[in-house]
Amino acid sequence: MFRRFASIPWGSIRVKLVLGLFSITVPLIALLLYNNDYSVRVIHNQVAMSNKTLISIHMRQIDDQLSEVERHLTGLAFSDFNLLTMGDQQATEDQYMMAKSGASRLLTSDLIVYPYIDGFFVYSLPKQDMMEAYKPAVSYSRLTGLRQALTEQILRLTQQPLHVNTEWASMHVDGDPYIVRLLRSGELYIGAWVKVQTMLAPLSEMNTGKTGAVLIVDGAGERLGGTQPLEVEGLDFTQGFHDYYLSGSRGDYLVVGESSRKGAFSLVAVSLDKQILENLPYLANAANFVIVVAVAMLLLSAWFLRKVLLMPLRKLMVGMRLIGEGNLNLQIEESPVPDEFQLVNRTFNQMITQIEELKIHVYEEQLSKQRAELKHLQLQINPHFFMNSLNILYNLAQVKQYELIQEMTMCLVQYFRYMFQSNHPLVQLKDELKHIRNYLHIQQMRLPNRFDCDIRVPEYLQETPIPPLILQTLVENTIKHAVRMDGSISMHLEASLDTLADEPLVCLSVRDTGKGFSDEALDTIRSGRQIADENGAHIGLWNVRERLRLQFGERAWMECYNDDPHGAVVELVIPLRPEPEGKEGDEDEPIADRG
Known part of the structure; x- marks a missing residue:
């Protein structure tokens, strides 16, 4: 490759003409491409900053609500008489039932204070019994599934150290994703759950386009739920959310997110890049049109230079090179070229004829x-x-x-x-x-x-x-x-x-x-x-x-x-043969099509 590059005649007229043409056209195309890319990056930054702000505010509200729920549940577990009675192994059956009824009324009234929470629960280890307080929208079948899933989770936690369960975690119940928090106080487990769709409800009106959505993903980057179905392959949510990035199988989706401080989940906004740039059609189309015109002009100018100047000049150079190598059996073929080259070609052919004689x-x-x-x-x-x-x-x-x-x-x-x-x-x-x-x-x-x-x-x-x-x-x-x-x-x-x-x-x-x-x-x-x-x-x-x-x-x-x-x-x-092959019968060879 280097040898081929070194063999280019940099001092020749044709190379200088081509380089001059490229030195004018290529910077113009590069400037247009840079301007187009700069405009795209500006819009990306603006949209990403806007989405990042909304996502961060909503995630902060969710984290504050979850923190407040944790403090409230911790306070109840240590101070409420009904909850203390439910965790007391010495409590009679009647005392336990009265305490359970009182705790249910208290937690049900607390649901009004915490709109992001879908339900509370209390599990008594001595009685192996669970009490729930939930919003009316929860069906009985779903409540049964939640009760079973929470009971299994609590039984697993009893076999592990207390420090393992220290944050809000995701859980799937009958195909629906939930965020759950479990707190242990003595012989009692108290906690809360919230459905992922409940956390996304305030963001349903966020403008992410027809093919975009706001998602909640877990710590492994798996989707837990979204404001609308998002059938896109290749989306990667494991890169972190310190800055925006493009993802998808073709890199055509803008991803902005914010991780929760209370659990291993994140709030993510996904927008189609094409829809984001729909506010930039005229500038992009104009830049593309200018680039196409510039490339077409470059090709047309190169063709014109080759036809009018470079091809006749190359024929003449080939003829001179062959003469230098001792091959005088050639003539430059007559062709439609400028008058100056016609005169040079006729003089060249006459000179070759005289030299041959x-x-x-x-x-x-x-x-x-x-x-x-x-x-x-x-x-x-x-x-x-x-x-x-x-x-x-x-x-x-x-x-x-x-x-x-x-x-x-x-x-x-x-x-x-x-x-x-x-x-x-x-x-x-x-x-x-x-x-x-x-x-x-x-x-x-x-x-x-x-x-x-x-x-x-x-x-x-x-x-x-x-x-x-x-x-x-x-x-x-x-x-x-x-x-x-x-x-x-x-x-x-x-x-x-x-x-x-x-x-x-x-x-x-x-x-x-x-x-x-x-x-x-x-x-x-x-x-x-x-x-x-x-x-x-x-x-x-x-x-x-x-x-x-x-x-x-x-x-x-x-x-x-x-x-x-x-x-x-x-x-x-x-x-073996006295005469070399091709020596006899050679005729004048035109060089019209050489090179």
Whole structure:
């Protein structure tokens, strides 16, 4: 990613134009987005503050009422004669019933003073009996359920430490949620209950929208009740209520709450964010419209710049880049562009045509020079071997081996016939091998039992085009420098195909078991110089390297090294196809659609 970023031409005209266009449009869009977001946050703060104030006031009233009920019940438990009698284990049945009746009348009258409370109850542990005082709206079935639930809760508390039950707690009875407080005084439990819906009744008119509501939730964030049904998924009430936040599966509900100081429950207002922002339609729509127009103008301006300026400029840059890489077979296609670019394109095409014509003239001169150099290098081989052949015939004539002279003369006829017919720059490998076998036969007649040669060339490489006499030069060089009169050597000529390179290559190797190259000779060969000693210059390997360079360029090369444990190795690597793919038949390539 960083490399791609670093490759951007920051100094080019097109990049500067695009950056300038973005530097004007993007800040404007960002300002509109910030203004829209700021307006939304202001409205959120105002609505949240208003709801927070109402919720806090009502929760404070509820907490004050619950605190007052706790103090009243605590006072009755320690001072009222009827309640003390109900908790007395020594009280008779009649005394207990009279005390129960008096306590019921007292607590029933107290319900008028505490409008948030739905009922009081007293439970006598000695008598295992409960007395309730409740508002008329409580049905008998619900009262029975409350009596059973409270009795079970009291029996559980008798098995636990007194400090466990110290606050108002939520309880469900027949599916209805209640807030209950239990106080123990000796052998007596006294307490009060209030239905959740009773606590929410004063907030039923609070404006939370059609899809919002005021809820009471417990300490675990579970809903206990609400001013209206709220079928919303994903609402989270466990984040605390120090500040407002957005919740819901899509974060589209504003949540404001206040926790009670008297119990593990909280009062929460939930409002749909969309309805809260309905007072901001014009500003939001105007901002959105401006943003859409700005983006459209940005795209239109970018398209216009690309069509009128950047595309013609890019075509021209692509053409210049290709020229710099040496590709002159191209023309800029005529297209509807401004007059300035039409003039530049016509001048560019004329310049390319003139350069191409000049290149053709120079190329033809180079070809002529190259052919002359190849011919000269090939002619250097003929007199060199010719003198060696005359020397062989002279030696055979001295020992009067006339049959060998005749056989060698016929071999020389075939040899020089091939030499004189090898005026072409390339011949097939099988013809070169036939010539080498004939040459080796001549040398074996001259040096019997001094060497043997193994030629291994696959059938599918027999027609590979190679420069003529190039392998014969290597074989001749081996016989000249490796064969000695005091022993025999082995020579191996092999060919293989390399298909893992960028193009198929043929590897030709000639190796022997002689002494090998000296270090000085290897350094001289690898540096491209001719080897010279007291007998003069040795042009064989240098000749081979130069012919490969002139014929194939960088597509072919020669390697020389010593074998293990001894012996010289010369490898020639040439392309399977003399001409590179795509070189012939190329036509002028328009660059109208490049890039």
